[in-house]
Amino acid sequence: MPIKTYRQAINEAMAQEMRRDSTVIVIGEDVAGGAGCDGDRDAYGGVMGVTKGLFPEFGESRVIDTPITESAIMGAAAGAAQTGLRPIAELMFMDFLGVCFDQIYNQAAKFRYMFGGKAQCPMVVRTMAGAGLRGGAQHSQNLTQMVTMVPGLKVVCPTNAYDAKGLLISAIRDNDCVIFVEDKFLYETSCEVPDEMYTIPFGEANFLREGTDVTIVGISNTVNKAVAVADRLAAEGISCDVIDPRTTSPLDEEAIIESVETTGRLVIVDEMTPRCGIAADISSIVAEKAFGALRAPIRKVTAAHSPIPFAPALEDAWMPQESDIEAAVRYVLGYKR
Amino acid sequence: MSLDKEQFLQAYRTMRTIRDFEYRVSDEFGKGNIPGFLHLYAGQEAIATGMCMNLDDDDYIVSTHRGHGHCIAKGGDVGDMMKEIMAKQGGSCAGKGGSMHIAAVEKGMLGANAIVGGGPPLIVGAALSAKTLGTDRVGVSFTGDGGSNQGTTFEAMNLAVVLKLPAIFLFENNGYGEGTAAGYAVGSKDIASRAAAFGMPALKVDGADIFAVYETCKKAVKHCRSGKGPIAIEASITRFRGHFEGDAQAYRGKDEVKRLMKEMDCLVIASANAIKKKLATKAQLSKIDQEVAAYIDESARAALAAPGPDVSELLTDVYSSPY
Numbered sequence: 054m055p056i057k058t059y060r061q062a063i064n065e066a067m068a069q070e071m072r073r074d075s076t077v078i079v080i081g082e083d084v085a086g087g088a089g090c091d092g093d094r095d096a097y098g099g100v101m102g103v104t105k106g107l108f109p110e111f112g113e114s115r116v117i118d119t120p121i122t123e124s125a126i127m128g129a130a131a132g133a134a135q136t137g138l139r140p141i142a143e144l145m146f147m148d149f150l151g152v153c154f155d156q157i158y159n160q161a162a163k164f165r166y167m168f169g170g171k172a173q174c175p176m177v178v179r180t181m182a183g184a185g186l187r188g189g190a191q192h193s194q195n196l197t198q199m200v201t202m203v204p205g206l207k208v209v210c211p212t213n214a215y216d217a218k219g220l221l222i223s224a225i226r227d228n229d230c231v232i233f234v235e236d237k238f239l240y241e242t243s244c245e246v247p248d249e250m251y252t253i254p255f256g257e258a259n260f261l262r263e264g265t266d267v268t269i270v271g272i273s274n275t276v277n278k279a280v281a282v283a284d285r286l287a288a289e290g291i292s293c294d295v296i297d298p299r300t301t302s303p304l305d306e307e308a309i310i311e312s313v314e315t316t317g318r319l320v321i322v323d324e325m326t327p328r329c330g331i332a333a334d335i336s337s338i339v340a341e342k343a344f345g346a347l348r349a350p351i352r353k354v355t356a357a358h359s360p361i362p363f364a365p366a367l368e369d370a371w372m373p374q375e376s377d378i379e380a381a382v383r384y385v386l387g388y389k390r
Numbered sequence: 391m392s393l394d395k396e397q398f399l400q401a402y403r404t405m406r407t408i409r410d411f412e413y414r415v416s417d418e419f420g421k422g423n424i425p426g427f428l429h430l431y432a433g434q435e436a437i438a439t440g441m442c443m444n445l446d447d448d449d450y451i452v453s454t455h456r457g458h459g460h461c462i463a464k465g466g467d468v469g470d471m472m473k474e475i476m477a478k479q480g481g482s483c484a485g486k487g488g489s490m491h492i493a494a495v496e497k498g499m500l501g502a503n504a505i506v507g508g509g510p511p512l513i514v515g516a517a518l519s520a521k522t523l524g525t526d527r528v529g530v531s532f533t534g535d536g537g538s539n540q541g542t543t544f545e546a547m548n549l550a551v552v553l554k555l556p557a558i559f560l561f562e563n564n565g566y567g568e569g570t571a572a573g574y575a576v577g578s579k580d581i582a583s584r585a586a587a588f589g590m591p592a593l594k595v596d597g598a599d600i601f602a603v604y605e606t607c608k609k610a611v612k613h614c615r616s617g618k619g620p621i622a623i624e625a626s627i628t629r630f631r632g633h634f635e636g637d638a639q640a641y642r643g644k645d646e647v648k649r650l651m652k653e654m655d656c657l658v659i660a661s662a663n664a665i666k667k668k669l670a671t672k673a674q675l676s677k678i679d680q681e682v683a684a685y686i687d688e689s690a691r692a693a694l695a696a697p698g699p700d701v702s703e704l705l706t707d708v709y710s711s712p713y
Contacts, residue, residue: 125545128545129546135500137519155542167483168493171483
């Protein structure tokens with residue numbers, strides 16, 4: 054099977070869906086790049102090159118470069134989705150949610166419900182999240198928790214190239230507004246990805262490692278860190294279940310609860326600030342639904358409650374690291390009542 | 391081409407329907423038969439009517455929190471609207487929208503929007519669909535003077551110009567954004583010149599004159615359908631009621647509302663002009679008045695008698711598929 058990067062897998066999902074369905078469009082800032090300039094069109098293909106090649110194939114009516122105007126991009130995508138298109142709107146950095154959130158959570162997310170089931174909003178917001186690139190406080194955040202809490206939205210956090218392709222095809226075909234959170238640390242990672250089209254259903258977790266001592270749940274790239282920790286600890290005879298929920302909305306609660314019922318110990322890792330985050334949410338679900346199975350307190354491994362600092366040493370301290378995950382696993386294993 | 395006889399009678403009937411609808415819901419609100427908030431369109435009827443008469447069912451509009459008039463003018467079912475506003479079964483939005491989210495999606499009325507300035511970006515999307523899919527549809531965003539100050543509106547106007555989309559930005563300047571004067575809150579000379587600065591033609595019209603509104607909107611729709619990109623209209627008008635029902639309007643001058651209701655009543659102006667132009671007779675108009683009154687009364691009675699929504703519907707239509 055061919056090996057492809059996360060970037061290639063996402064690009065391929067869009068290209069194949071655009072070939073299959075002429076109502077699928079891509080809209081955003083520099084999704085091609087070079088509009089109105091003297092140099093090349095498709096000069097960027099997205100700031101990370103993820104949409105590269107779509108413009109030459111599909112043209113400017115379906116690969117639409119916009120001004121820097123996030124509210125209008127999201128609103129236009131929502132209005133277009135209500136009237137016959139299936140837009141893939143790019144929100145370059147998830148940090149920019151602040152300047153367009155109304156169009157997502159008050160508009161796109163609510164059309165179907167607010168208008169009594171007579172409207173729909175089949176759009177995808179592709180956005181990039183994740184710290185570690187020294188991007189500072191406004192180009193590094195993962196705000197998955199802010200969209201996960203909104204009824205009407207679905208939220209997808211692919212953690213490898215194979216999942217990215219299948220989940221994005223599902224997102225494009227979905228009739229609701231889907232927020233597709235790409236971890237910018239993963240664009241260069243690769244794995245086997247089939248050439249043909251396939252879908253991965255939402256709300257079905259992926260068990261990356263199976264074990265009996267501790268359950269580790271990770272979101273976005275933190276799940277890959279959890280796998281590395283689990284593999285190291287396996288050499289010591291510590292056996293971890295590592296769960297990638299793949300989507301935070303809907304969330305595969307059953308998979309997590311089933312695992313905790315076996316292991317009795319839970320560590321949740323996310324790269325978000327700790328209050329009201331995904332780790333906090335999963336923690337409350339397990340405390341409510343699997344309290345009796347717990348043999349140790351739930352441990353959350355999250356970022357710090359501060360803006361994301363610029364200096365590498367500070368940013369590294371802000372982010373959850375493998376050593377933090379390992380310490381949490383050892384804590385729950387060693388816990389005595 | 392101005393309104394002919396038949397068109398005028400249609401326009402008059404629509405304006406009268408909106409007026410009677412608004413006054414009836416005001417009464418029912420006063421009696422406690424309507425939960426929530428109400429923002430009435432009374433006084434502004436000629437604008438929605440004059441624009442929507444130039445549109446087909448498959449053209450799109452988005453509206454504001456003051457949206458009943460736009461919904462009626464675009465062909466929304468009055469009985470279903472009455473039920474929706476009274477939170478009854480059979481309402482246009484199944485009891486999940488209410489007055490501020492009244493919609494007639496099947497008629498291209500994509501929804502009233504309770505976020506001031508929420509609609510203009512959405513109509514850019516509807517216009518983008520029209521252009522991308524190669525239809526000759528147009529999209530109209532009804533926005534107030536208040537919404538004209540929102541950044542979303544600026545972004546929407548700019549993007550519509552950049553992408554050359556068939557979008558009409560219709561600003562209804564009723565003089566007040568909630569309890570603050572447009573003269574204070576709109577920093578530019580007027581709204582039309584601000585819209586023009588984004589790079590589109592902008593027209594101004596007396597919003598109380600159905601003939602003028604109809605003709606101005608006709609030009610705007612023709613401009614859009616012929617692929618020339620977006621266009622703006624500023625219609626000046628007043629509102630007969632407060633920002634919301636129950637608003638004491640202490641910010642308005644002494645006798646201001648009374649005076650404006652006398653000077654700027656689109657129905658009175660339309661009747662006088664039509665009779666003068668021999669487009670209608672007094673008898674024809676009073677027959678319409680009676681028919682509309684009976685229709686509104688029947689709609690209100692049906693809504694009052696209808697049962698409330700089934701609580702089992704709480705979680706339906708959050709998503710398109712089981713969640």
